[in-house]
Amino acid sequence: MIKVGLIGCGKISERHISAFSKIREAKITAVCDISPERTAHAAELTGAETYSDYINMLDAADIDLAVVNLPHSMHNPCVCACAERNIDVFLEKPMGISEKDCNEIIAACEKTGIMLWVGHGQSFEPVNIKAKEIVESGKLGELVSVMETRNTVYFRKDRPRWFLDKNISGGGIMVNLGAHTLDRIKFFAGGEIQYAFGGIHIPEGMTVENNVQAFVRTTTGVNAVINLVGHTAAYQYITVLYLTCGEIRIYDDDTIEVIDRNEDRERIDCGCGLSEMDLQMKCLVETKLTGNKPRISGDYGKDIIRAIESIYNTESTVSSIG
Numbered sequence: 001m002i003k004v005g006l007i008g009c010g011k012i013s014e015r016h017i018s019a020f021s022k023i024r025e026a027k028i029t030a031v032c033d034i035s036p037e038r039t040a041h042a043a044e045l046t047g048a049e050t051y052s053d054y055i056n057m058l059d060a061a062d063i064d065l066a067v068v069n070l071p072h073s074m075h076n077p078c079v080c081a082c083a084e085r086n087i088d089v090f091l092e093k094p095m096g097i098s099e100k101d102c103n104e105i106i107a108a109c110e111k112t113g114i115m116l117w118v119g120h121g122q123s124f125e126p127v128n129i130k131a132k133e134i135v136e137s138g139k140l141g142e143l144v145s146v147m148e149t150r151n152t153v154y155f156r157k158d159r160p161r162w163f164l165d166k167n168i169s170g171g172g173i174m175v176n177l178g179a180h181t182l183d184r185i186k187f188f189a190g191g192e193i194q195y196a197f198g199g200i201h202i203p204e205g206m207t208v209e210n211n212v213q214a215f216v217r218t219t220t221g222v223n224a225v226i227n228l229v230g231h232t233a234a235y236q237y238i239t240v241l242y243l244t245c246g247e248i249r250i251y252d253d254d255t256i257e258v259i260d261r262n263e264d265r266e267r268i269d270c271g272c273g274l275s276e277m278d279l280q281m282k283c284l285v286e287t288k289l290t291g292n293k294p295r296i297s298g299d300y301g302k303d304i305i306r307a308i309e310s311i312y313n314t315e316s317t318v319s320s321i322g
Contacts, residue, residue, distance in 0.1 A: 002026040002288060005061055005087075007054045007078060008069035009033035009042040010160070012092065016067050017045050019281035022274075026285045030061035054078060058085050065288060068092060071162045072170045076101045079116070083108040088115040090284055094179045095301030097170030099309060102302035109298060117284055117294040118301030120183040124279040127270040128187060131241060131248050131256050135188060140260065141244030146188055146224040148181045148239040154210040154230025155203075164208055172208030173230040174200065174308055181226050181239075182216070182304045188241060189222035196307040197314040198226070214311045 004020060006013055006028050013031075020028050031042040032051040039050045051057035058066070058081055066082045067090045068075060075096050082089045089109070095118045096102045109116040122128055135143050154173045155164065162168045169175060182193065198214025210230030217223050239250040249257040254271040287294055310317075 002065055002285060003029045003061075003063045005030040005032070005057055005063035005066045006042060006046075006048070006069070007032050007057065007066055008092075009035070009038040010069060013038075013042060013067075013069050014045070015275070015277040016069065016281070017042065019275070019277045021046075022278055023282060023285050025289060026065075026281075030057050030063055032057045055081060058082060058087060063087060065090065065284075071168045072097050072175070073168045076105055079105045080108040083112045083114050086112055086114055088117075088288060090117045090119060090281075091301070092119040093121075093183070093301065093304075094170065094175055094308070095298065095305055097175075097305075099302060099306050102298065102305050106298040106302065115288060115294055116298045117287070118296050118298060119280070120179070120296050120301065120304065121276040121280045122180060122183040123187045123295070124276045124283065126272045126274075126276075126279075127250050127254055127256055128184060130268060130270045131250055132188060134248060134256075134258060135241060135243065140246035140248070140258070143188060143222055143241060143243050145222060145242045146185050146239065147227075147242070148184065148224070149227040149229075149236055150177055150181070151229045151232050151234055151236040152177075153233055155206070164206060166207040169208060171308065171312060172200075172202075172206075173210050173228045174212045174214070174311060175208075177230075178212060178214070178226060178228055178308060178311075179304055181228070182307050184239060185216060185218065185222070185224045186300070186303070189218040189220050189224070191219035192303050193217075193307040194219045196310045197317075198311040199314065200312065203231075212311065216307060 004026055020026050028046040028048050031048045032054045033039040043050045065088045068078050069092045079089050194217045196216045200209040201211035202209045212228040214226040237252040241248040246260040256268050258266045
């Protein structure tokens with residue numbers, strides 16, 4: 001039985017708790033948060049011991065795996081503390097707030113030999129898995145580009161305030177939602193991100209952006225366009241894969257639409273009863289039990305952070321044409 005410690009009991013922790021409840025080989029035995037209310041709620045769901053300080057939990061609780069779900073600037077010190085105690089880590093995305101952060105995390109984990117799994121989950125989404133099967137079948141030709149549009153209200157009232165502090169979050173909509181987009185691009189295109197650039201909008205009085213338009217190219221030669229708009233209530237979330245003989249549209253209702261060159265259309269329901277988190281935690285546990293290498297490594301997570309930093313740094317690295 002793998003004993004799991006949950007560090008951070010915010011909103012996403014309920015998805016972790018639900019996923020582990022479906023896995024017989026693992027159990028959450030310790031939970032930690034600075035909020036007594038959140039800790040008590042997590043303990044009620046799991047029957048786990050409670051802690052208010054993760055260092056105390058790492059020292060006192062008998063755990064084999066830590067699930068780190070903290071504000072982004074806290075990822076580095078927390079993972080390093082786990083590594084010092086030889087505790088394997090599942091680290092929620094984004095990996096850190098800078099490439100330097102990621103390098104330090106990787107070095108700490110390599111020094112003690114612990115497993116580091118970064119929580120990018122797009123390769124476990126049933127809609128993505130089905131879409132990639134169709135891409136790899138070759139019946140629509142070669143994948144040449146990806147476009148994703150996501151419209152939402154980013155500065156909503158229920159978003160924790162630390163998300164809006166760049167020193168803690170590392171950025172706004174690009175870090176929080178764009179990391180998913182880059183993960184999805186990497187899943188379909190393969191390879192690494194060769195270069196990325198774009199423009200952002202930071203509203204007056206804020207330190208993070210709520211609007212990003214970016215261009216990405218992968219080492220496999222696939223282009224991608226990212227459009228994240230965080231100041232509209234007109235919700236939209238669609239990813240389009242453009243191939244030489246058709247396209248695949250991925251919607252957020254667990255369906256995809258396949259359109260061939262003749263404009264024949266097929267809508268496919270990809271729901272399987274299990275969520276991305278369910279499938280990812282199952283793979284995580286199997287990896288730990290078998291001793292295999294993690295599917296989503298530190299280098300993978302760092303590649304996404306490097307792309308985000310490149311987009312943020314565009315204005316300081318390009319020349320004006322005016």
